[in-house]
Amino acid sequence: MTGKHMGFTLVAMVLAESAAVAESCKIENGGPPDEWRFVQVYDVDRGQIVLGKAIKSGDSKEVTVSGQRVRVDHKLPGGTAYATGPVVICKGGNSIRF
Secondary structure: OOHHHHHHHHHHHHHHHHOOOOEEEEEEOOOOOOOEEEEEEEEOOOOEEEEEEEEEOOOEEEEEEOOOEEEEEEEOOOOOOOEOOOEEEOOOOOEEEO
16 A cells, blocks of 8 residues: 555544544433432543533533443432433434433
């Protein structure tokens, strides 16, 4: 392969990798009235926290992730450890209740 073709191949690979479409969804606290929970929302594909916040029951926060997979970990105020949530699909503005 010539240097010119190798450079083109490298550029094509980088573009293909960054072509993943970002998706968004709403993270909603489905707990009893007036209950607050702390959440950590992970972008599973990147391995990064995209939201770390307290959310009151009935409220929601929008997140955007690099792919379509998130994990919502949560705890009550005063809790020492987050409960690990399942990996779920975040796509098209859907709501994910925890």
